[in-house]
Amino acid sequence: MNGTDSPRAVVELARAKDTAIALESVTKQYETGGVTVEALAGVDLAVETGEFLSIIGPSGSGKSTMLNLLGLLDVPTSGTVRLQGRDVTELGDRERTRARKESIGFVFQDFYLLPTLTAVENVTVPTMFDRDRDATNRAVELLSRVGLADRTDHTPNELSGGQKQRVAIARSLINEPRIVLADEPTGNLDQDTGATILEEFRRICDDGVSVIAVTHDELVTEYADRTVELIDGVIDRVG
Amino acid sequence: MATRNLGRNRVRTALAALGVLIGVFAIASLGIFGNVLALSAEAELGGIGDQVIVTPNQDAGSNALTVRDVDAIARATGSDGTAVALRSDNGLITASGGQTFGQVYATETPGVLFTAAAGTIPDRHRQGAIVGAEIADELSLEVGSAIEVAGARYRVIAVLESEEMISPVSPNNAVVLPESAIGGRTYDQVVVQADSGAAATAIADRVRAQLNAREERVSVFELSSLLETINEFFSLLNRFLLGIAGISLVVAGVSIFNVMLMSTNERKQEIGVLRAVGIHKADVLRVLLAEAALLGVVGGFFGAILAGVAAIGLVFVSPIGFDVVFVASNGLYLLGAFVFGVFICLISGAYPAYKAATLRPVDALRG
Numbered sequence: 001m002n003g004t005d006s007p008r009a010v011v012e013l014a015r016a017k018d019t020a021i022a023l024e025s026v027t028k029q030y031e032t033g034g035v036t037v038e039a040l041a042g043v044d045l046a047v048e049t050g051e052f053l054s055i056i057g058p059s060g061s062g063k064s065t066m067l068n069l070l071g072l073l074d075v076p077t078s079g080t081v082r083l084q085g086r087d088v089t090e091l092g093d094r095e096r097t098r099a100r101k102e103s104i105g106f107v108f109q110d111f112y113l114l115p116t117l118t119a120v121e122n123v124t125v126p127t128m129f130d131r132d133r134d135a136t137n138r139a140v141e142l143l144s145r146v147g148l149a150d151r152t153d154h155t156p157n158e159l160s161g162g163q164k165q166r167v168a169i170a171r172s173l174i175n176e177p178r179i180v181l182a183d184e185p186t187g188n189l190d191q192d193t194g195a196t197i198l199e200e201f202r203r204i205c206d207d208g209v210s211v212i213a214v215t216h217d218e219l220v221t222e223y224a225d226r227t228v229e230l231i232d233g234v235i236d237r238v239g
Numbered sequence: 240m241a242t243r244n245l246g247r248n249r250v251r252t253a254l255a256a257l258g259v260l261i262g263v264f265a266i267a268s269l270g271i272f273g274n275v276l277a278l279s280a281e282a283e284l285g286g287i288g289d290q291v292i293v294t295p296n297q298d299a300g301s302n303a304l305t306v307r308d309v310d311a312i313a314r315a316t317g318s319d320g321t322a323v324a325l326r327s328d329n330g331l332i333t334a335s336g337g338q339t340f341g342q343v344y345a346t347e348t349p350g351v352l353f354t355a356a357a358g359t360i361p362d363r364h365r366q367g368a369i370v371g372a373e374i375a376d377e378l379s380l381e382v383g384s385a386i387e388v389a390g391a392r393y394r395v396i397a398v399l400e401s402e403e404m405i406s407p408v409s410p411n412n413a414v415v416l417p418e419s420a421i422g423g424r425t426y427d428q429v430v431v432q433a434d435s436g437a438a439a440t441a442i443a444d445r446v447r448a449q450l451n452a453r454e455e456r457v458s459v460f461e462l463s464s465l466l467e468t469i470n471e472f473f474s475l476l477n478r479f480l481l482g483i484a485g486i487s488l489v490v491a492g493v494s495i496f497n498v499m500l501m502s503t504n505e506r507k508q509e510i511g512v513l514r515a516v517g518i519h520k521a522d523v524l525r526v527l528l529a530e531a532a533l534l535g536v537v538g539g540f541f542g543a544i545l546a547g548v549a550a551i552g553l554v555f556v557s558p559i560g561f562d563v564v565f566v567a568s569n570g571l572y573l574l575g576a577f578v579f580g581v582f583i584c585l586i587s588g589a590y591p592a593y594k595a596a597t598l599r600p601v602d603a604l605r606g
């Protein structure tokens with residue numbers, strides 16, 4: 001811990017403000033072949049609404065693990081995950097899936113667009129099984145917001161890396177989430193393209209959405225409101 | 240969605256669908272083939288199943304059936320059928336159109352055994368000749384023509400229908416005369432026309448019991464039980480053919496299994512993304528099952544079409560008639576094979592789909 005704030009105090013502080021998502025004394029252990037790896041060793045973290053948080057740290061320090069917990073893709077070994085004040089640690093698969101859909105958007109390093117679908121269709125994928133809802137208009141609107149108005153009917157292999165990532169960002173926003181999680185969003189992009197993506201994130205935050213980005217990229221920290229560094233599964237520095 | 244996913248690896252998809260196609264084709268066509276065989280055998284043999292032929296047992300030294308024998312047979316027949324006593328001979332049949340050798344039957348009640356195509360067969364046959372289709376054709380006979388059989392002249396009162404079925408008393412190459420036309424007091428055979436195959440069997444048993452009680456005086460020939468055995472054989476053959484065809488569809492199922500396993504494995508990360516962005520397990524499962532079902536529907540549809548075409552082709556390359564091909568039971572084989580094909584696809588698609596859909600999103604994303 002960083003000395004001045006006790007974990008409890010951090011938590012209290014976070015609760016007092018408008019907290020989008022929070023981890024409270026979270027640990028995560030992986031068991032592989034009898035060996036237990038402690039990927040997260042007691043993490044307290046609160047992310048405010050509209051905040052752009054970047055998480056840095058050496059490889060293997062537990063960044064992706066933390067993001068998976070924040071994204072309700074995985075469950076902590078101990079501790080609590082709180083989404084907009086609600087304890088979501090113990091939810092079953094159905095409720096987790098619903099919570100993800102309602103509140104969280106994902107942006108991946110490898111974009112993960114479906115190769116058979118066009119840009120608009122990719123953006124509407126999260127709404128694919130919603131009856132009586134056609135999200136196409138909103139998808140087109142989001143694509144033009146990220147500057148891809150003229151690329152709506154292109155398939156991923158007809159798009160550049162930066163364009164693909166912008167499609168992915170539009171997809172993450174289709175359900176009007178409170179939180180967007182990004183694992184190495186600029187990892188596969190050159191400096192300039194990375195910058196446009198980060199500007200995109202900044203604008204999202206200005207609309208009241210929290211963005212949490214895991215990165216090795218120094219550039220990301222320049223755009224972020226706050227940066228935390230993770231070392232060996234512990235938050236080491238809050239910048 | 241399912242269509243496009245399958246479109247991604249066209250060759251593999253096509254091969255899997257081809258497997259189903261072949262499987263469904265095999266089941267449907269072999270099923271129909273066996274069924275057609277059974278049906279046409281039944282059509283050809285059906286008639287003799289209802290008849291019992293009683294002839295004197297020459298081994299026991301009797302050459303003819305007496306009036307008493309005929310009466311005994313009639314009693315044994317009872318109300319299960321009608322016994323017709325026949326005298327038979329071979330003879331030269333002459334008409335203005337030429338002459339030919341033919342079978343000559345003499346009986347009082349030919350109407351029980353034969354059906355007229357032209358003219359009428361009287362209840363009691365007292366005068367005139369009834370001629371079979373082939374003879375009528377050969378000698379250009381029609382109702383009213385004059386013929387001469389064994390020196391006696393007759394007027395043709397009826398021409399018989401051409402008989403397709405195999406029958407112990409085939410009328411095609413025969414002339415049927417009144418009983419008195421062939422002299423004597425005995426008969427050469429009694430044909431019992433029974434109401435059904437089962438009745439024929441019962442009658443045959445009673446005739447044996449009553450006439451052969453002390454010595455084997457008559458030979459009783461009836462085919463209904465043989466026919467049953469033939470039917471059993473055909474249904475066995477059919478099941479055997481279907482079994483072979485079923486194996487080919489199971490092989491197709493294994494290839495579907497493989498295709499689905501490979502394609503879900505390849506798409507693990509995509510499935511992970513779907514799960515991450517809030518798509519439920521059940522929906523992922525549904526998409527993947529839809530893909531498997533689509534393979535089955537497409538492969539099965541064309542397999543069934545092909546089998547239908549093959550069945551129709553059978554009519555042209557073999558002496559099998561349309562009447563035994565266009566029957567409801569054959570349609571059932573087509574439908575059944577199709578349904579079975581789709582079912583196999585769903586079954587073999589189920590495990591890979593279930594496995595992929597229930598993978599934890601984190602694990603799926605890691606690839």
Ligand SMILES: Nc1ncnc2c1ncn2[C@@H]1O[C@H](COP(=O)(O)OP(=O)(O)OP(=O)(O)O)[C@@H](O)[C@H]1O
Binds near residue numbers: 032039058
């Ligand atoms: N599924 C898993 N099973 C076992 N161990 C795991 C698993 N996932 C992660 N780990 C371990 O947990 C630790 C943290 O991994 P994590 O992926 O969170 O690191 P990271 O900070 O994202 O690293 P990088 O910057 O290289 O992506 C590592 O030691 C890793 O080996």
Ligand SMILES: [Mg+2]
Binds near residue numbers: 065
């Ligand atoms: Mg990582």
